[in-house]
């Protein structure tokens with residue numbers, strides 16, 4: 171019966187190949203698709219980068235399931251990504267299957283856009299079920315702090331997830347009233363486990379940070395869907411200069427109890443004008459990509475009372491002379507300000523003053539000399555030069571009048587240099603040629619140069 175035999179053989183073949191196909195499908199689903207392109211290394215043990223990749227994969231699956239608005243904020247991983255995008259440079263890749271997310275560090279950091287998020291207890295218990303240990307760090311909510319109220323409300327600032335000795339840091343970014351993103355510092359409470367993570371290696375948390383709002387894109391890194399900043403190099407530059415200083419609201423309140431605020435219509439009017447002038451200056455300088463900081467009385471106002479000093483009558487900012495651009499004056503004119511005077515020159519003691527709505531904007535240019543920084547002053551009628559010397563400083567972000575602005579990070583040193591040890595006591599009559607603690611006489615401009623270095627409009 172050859173005919174029957176052939177049918178039987180054919181059926182057997184079909185059944186066995188179907189079983190084999192099903193087995194292959196099952197095998198693929200169970201092992202290959204879960205573990206990605208690499209399951210086990212040749213020795214049969216998971217390598218550290220494989221463990222890292224698996225940990226990130228599990229975390230990202232939770233993120234997707236619970237719709238956490240997170241993006242990759244890890245400086246090492248983003249640096250690899252920006253180099254790759256820039257020049258396809260050959261890099262030392264530890265593991266070709268995990269070339270971005272496995273950075274050789276036992277940490278990876280993500281940022282969470284906290285305004286678009288509500289804590290879902292399900293997320294935390296799901297993470298626990300996957301084996302993650304969690305360290306939650308909280309702190310007071312600065313968005314509720316002001317001169318009137320000191321907030322005691324605590325909000326999450328950082329979450330650290332740990333699995334197999336590998337740390338995933340989640341940094342909470344909150345939107346502040348100045349239209350920027352803020353994260354808090356990471357401070358361990360006394361009862362917390364100091365060995366939970368290599369804290370010194372974390373990218374975020376040594377201090378608070380401020381960022382512009384940013385655009386994100388969804389991409390695939392090492393086979394995983396991840397959101398990243400659209401402009402990675404800009405984000406990395408911002409990250410390096412993100413240090414944010416909170417105003418000392420408590421001290422400011424004590425100050426205001428001793429010296430109540432001037433609430434006369436003239437004072438209120440000045441503050442309103444000063445605010446719009448500062449905003450205009452910030453916009454104009456941002457377009458030119460020139461960093462500036464609050465200087466002199468405006469800096470003192472922020473530091474001492476978290477506000478503009480109402481009797482100061484002007485707005486003072488500082489700019490490093492190395493950031494000078496010849497089109498500054500034209501840019502301010504285009505913004506509607508008129509040049510009031512120009513003293514000095516780019517090589518020496520440059521100072522520009524603009525007027526807007528009868529409030530003066532003084533721009534002092536700072537020069538480096540050894541380990542000090544100084545700016546110059548010029549007396550128009552005599553041609554006398556003055557020099558104001560400051561210890562070196564770096565720049566931090568701060569908030570003044572609902573604006574993200576820079577101040578010297580070493581604010582107390584800066585203010586003390588300028589106003590002396592009694593900076594905390596208001597002085598109504600101030601002479602810029604003699605009152606500052608750090609003023610030095612600096613000779614006289616030669617009369618042949620006056621037309622250039624003393625321009626009053």
Ligand SMILES: *[C@@H]1O[C@H](CO)[C@@H](O)[C@H](O)[C@H]1NC(C)=O
Nearest residue numbers: 400401402403404405407408
């Ligand atoms: C990214 O940002 C930098 C400024 O930080 C800018 O120069 C560059 O053009 C931006 N790149 C893109 C693609 O927008």
